[in-house]
Amino acid sequence: MLTMKASFPVARPRRLRRNNSIRDLVRETALRVEDLVYPLFVIPGIQQRETVAFMPGVERLSPDLAVELCVGAWRSGVKAVLLFGLPEHKDPQGRSAWEDGPVQQALRLIRQAAPGLMLITDVCLCQYAEHGHCGVLCGDGVDNDRTLALLAKVALSHARAGADVVAPAAMMDGQVAAIRRALDADGFQHVSVMSYAVKYASAFYGPFRDAANSAPAGGDRKHYQMDPANLREAMREAELDAAEGADFLMVKPAMVYLDVLRKLRDRFDLPMAAYNVSGEYAMVKAAAANGWIDERSVVLETLLSMKRAGADMIISYHALDATRWLQET
Template sequence: MNGKLEFDRHRRLRRTDAIRNMVRETFIQPTDFIYPIFVTEEGKNIRTEIASMPNVFQYSIDRLDEELKEVTELGIPSVIFFGIPKEKDAVGSGAYDDQGIVQQAIRLTKEKYPELVVIADTCMCEYTDHGHCGIIHDGDVDNDESLVYLAKTAVSQARAGADIIAPSNMMDGFVAAIRQALDESGFSQIPIMSYAVKYASAFFGPFRDAAESAPKFGNRKTYQMDPANRREAIREAESDVQEGADFIIVKPALPYLDVLRDVRNHVNLPLVAYNVSGEYAMVKAAAQNGWINEKAIVLESLTAMKRAGADLIITYHAKDAIRWLREE
């Protein structure tokens, strides 16, 4: 070339590992992670692997300690409990039973591992015999009556020692109802981590195996959000902020990174991405077939969630991710 060619030399900042690390914009670390745990009331000495979620298990209370020990040794700061009761009924009474399975798990954890932040998933679908997230009247979920039972569940979980209440049912007004109930019961210090933006997603399939919570009829499209809608997420998030939420969750994560960024731009509360069961299962299946580099895919995906605006990530990959981060 005869003349001087003018252009930017972006590759200068990518030349070595050391330089790339110096200019890296987004980081993931163990304190970003919340680890989901499934506890079952049925039987003893249970550690049952979930077929659609390799390396994820249902635990009976007497086997829970071994999982909590590993979590704390890895430096994961927080867990979220999902319960599978021995019996189910129309009003999900196991959800608000002070001796319920999640309440048992909370008490055991706070007794043996008080440093762990314990989050209680507050919903009814695992506990109802119909599998929906509220009370059924005339074949539909009754929004306002469901709030009564959800509030009772939140108070019971707080009484058991939960550090954070995480309502996932997507009833209108659920944050307001739970905040009022917690405050009136002497738990004004307990924060609410709201599943404010939760889509009616096909990516939840493996979770319903794990939590045994698939609806027995219909679907959840009247209360969970339409995957085609983006602006609606802001309305949902802003409502929960006004009602007293302390954290906002977007669920699922990877197919909704645009929504995650939108919510980050509109809401100043800590933002949580839920890296859901279907996202996890797809990566595991591809890795087991040798089609992908699991470590690279997982760390890239988690970084994408942080880059999109998440402060925290609920993920089944947490234990593996921390081990891989230590290798780097």
């Protein structure tokens, strides 16, 4: 069949932008409150609240206060939160990660108070180990295989406390398989694994490391986190995690890796998460505080770009504000 390509003046794309109603009808991508996951930091104690210097609006909260925040978020329409823990003490192995600490305590309390909220937990050792690395140190590096057993212990402790989803973040080879086996063996076949499948060794993590007190005491994480220059490697990492039983795949950071997110979306059918990380958040907050940008417009446009690139869910420190703004429109 012969097709004709219309050109000006027959083709006038502006006709489809003429007013709000038309723009709403033809909009290709929608950002919804249900797409957002709010990350929060849980600390030991009762009625403890600490501001995070480089992340305006973000606080570290004791389990009782974390519950209050989560209940409020749930009632406002947020469907999921991601919990990070800060321990009372650290040691070389990060034992506090699988003991009955702030995350485990918060999980039990939130599960009671907001039973419909999806509870995701970060599974890593960096905040719990005195050296600040994501696994067991051996010489100058992290011992991959010794770390796997510890990550599985952390994931199990979270599942037993009520987590719906555990999210291994250490970038250890085989971590998804080790956690999946441990969960299944202990009767937690229903608990999902959200893999930090593609986690780059990024400069955008600085504010988080302050918030979680997780900066490495020596060296860096480039020998286990991914090189920002590599795209094909991201496909391989995701493929391995999917084969090991990951239920979700994640790209971290999100904003400067949208090309990677798009490639993963085109190749994999698994739900895709994008992590709008602390450095991305802090830049927007700083520019807004100086009056250089309209925070609401920039945040919603940024999150929309992640949806357009293929994210099914977006983990963002902007989630509570974005929820309010989306409900106002």
